[in-house]
Amino acid sequence: xxxxxxxxxVTSQDAELLARLSWQSFxxxxxxxxxxxxxxxxxxxxxxxEAIAAELVEPDFEFxxxxxxxxxxxxxxxEFPAPDAQLPFANPLKINRxxxxxxxxxxxxxxxxxxxxxxxxxxxxxxxxxxxxxEHNPRAISFYEKWGFYQAGTDDFAVGxxxxxxxxxxxxx
Numbered sequence: 251x252x253x254x255x256x257x258x259x260v261t262s263q264d265a266e267l268l269a270r271l272s273w274q275s276f277x278x279x280x281x282x283x284x285x286x287x288x289x290x291x292x293x294x295x296x297x298x299x300e301a302i303a304a305e306l307v308e309p310d311f312e313f314x315x316x317x318x319x320x321x322x323x324x325x326x327x328x329e330f331p332a333p334d335a336q337l338p339f340a341n342p343l344k345i346n347r348x349x350x351x352x353x354x355x356x357x358x359x360x361x362x363x364x365x366x367x368x369x370x371x372x373x374x375x376x377x378x379x380x381x382x383x384x385e386h387n388p389r390a391i392s393f394y395e396k397w398g399f400y401q402a403g404t405d406d407f408a409v410g411x412x413x414x415x416x417x418x419x420x421x422x423x
Contacts, residue, residue, distance in 0.1 A: 252358055253318055253357050253358065253359065254318075254362070255316045255317065255318055255323065255324075255359045255362045255363070256316070256317045256318075257314040257315070257316055257317075257326070257362075257363070257366055258314065258315055258317065259312065259313070259314055260306065260312075260313035260314060260315055260325070261306075262303065262306055262307075264306075264313075264315065265299045265302045265303040265306060266299045266302075267315070267322060268302050268306075268313060268315065268325060269297050269298055269299040269301070269302040271315065271322055271324065271325050271349070271351070272296070272297040272302065272325065272347070272349070273293050273297040274351060275324060275325075275349035275350065275351055275352075276292075276293065276297065276349065277289060277293065278351065278352040279349070279352075279387075280384070280409065283386065284409050284410070284412060285410070285412070287410060288409045288410025288411060288412050289409065289410070290410070291409075291410035291411070292408075292409045292410050305327075310329050310330060310331065310332070311327060311328070311329055311346070312326075312327075312328045312329075312330070312370075313325060313326065313327050313328075314326040314328075314366070316350065316359060316362075316363060318354070318359070323350055323351055323354040323359065324348075324349050324350035324351060324354060324359065324363065325347065325349055326345070326347065326348055326363050326366070326367065327345075327346040327347035327348075328343060328344070328345060328346065328367060328370060329343070329344040329345075329346050330343045330344070330371075330374055330376070332344030332380070334380060334418070336402065336403045336418060337378065337380060337402060337403075337418070337420060339377050339378040339380075339420070339422075340377060341374075341375060341376050341377050341378075342371075342376055342377065342378040342379060342380050342420075343367070343370065343371040343374060343376040343378075343379050343380075344379070344380055344381060345367050345379060345380075345381040346381070348360065348363050348364070348367070348381070350363075355389075360393060364393075364397050367379060368397075368421075368423070371423055372423060376423055377422070377423055378420055378421060378422050378423055379399075379420070379421045379423065380402070380418060380419065380420045380421075381394065381399070381418075381419055382405050382407065382416035382417065382418055382419070383416060383417050383419055384407065384414060384415075384416055384417075385404075385414070385415045385416065385417055386414075391417065391419075394419050394421075395419075397421060398421045398422075399419040399420060399421045400419065400420060400421075401417045401418070401419055402418050402419065402420040403417075403418040404416065404417055404418060405417075405418055
């Protein structure tokens with residue numbers, strides 16, 4: 251039986267919960283591929299309740315917590331407007347983060363988060379969706395390609411003092 255995720259818009263009261271989800275999902279996804287020092291530097295900079303609370307007041311960001319039976323299992327961070335000088339689109343939406351906790355991967359929940367993102371972009375009148383993904387994350391790259399994203403460039407992404415290469419991936423709408 252297919253599981254259906256519920257997405258709810260994050261409020262300022264969710265900063266601590268979102269920080270925990272962000273921390274855990276990032277650590278599960280990338281902890282084994284980075285030094286403990288670099289992971290700690292990244293997590294402590296970006297995924298503390300204070301850092302998340304600061305992002306929640308940014309008018310261009312929207313966060314959504316994904317829940318299964320009222321249990322938080324992942325989240326989305328969307329950015330609009332989100333132009334990028336490398337991309338030839340006038341009105342794109344950026345998927346800044348799309349994460350599920352490891353135990354919920356492979357259940358079709360990522361497809362539901364992506365479907366929500368595409369529908370949100372269409373509702374906003376966007377002409378494209380873009381995101382970045384680590385070059386050494388074949389599972390995510392394959393997922394995005396399945397959704398019609400293609401590589402349109404590269405960008406640097408720092409985890410602590412380790413500068414890594416991300417692919418910029420785009421889907422035209």
